[in-house]
Amino acid sequence: MPFERKRAQLVLTDEHREELSRLARSRTEPLYRVERARILLACAAGKATWAIAREMRTNRVRVHGCITRALQ
Numbered sequence: 001m002p003f004e005r006k007r008a009q010l011v012l013t014d015e016h017r018e019e020l021s022r023l024a025r026s027r028t029e030p031l032y033r034v035e036r037a038r039i040l041l042a043c044a045a046g047k048a049t050w051a052i053a054r055e056m057r058t059n060r061v062r063v064h065g066c067i068t069r070a071l072q
Contacts, residue, residue, distance in 0.1 A: 012044045
């Protein structure tokens with residue numbers, strides 16, 4: 001039986017999704033902005049925190065913090 005998520009689902013508007021997609025593809029933006037955009041897009045797609053962390057080669061705490069800040 002899978003665990004239930006306690007955090008609210010991240011829902012993006014089309015405008016936000018387009019802006020994040022642009023940032024995620026950017027080669028001139030600072031790396032931290034590109035990583036945040038990729039994390040938020042993956043979260044909005046429904047991926048788990050641990051899966052995003054593994055894909056981005058970072059830790060779960062960083063991913064969780066980014067998502068939490070976005071939800072606030």
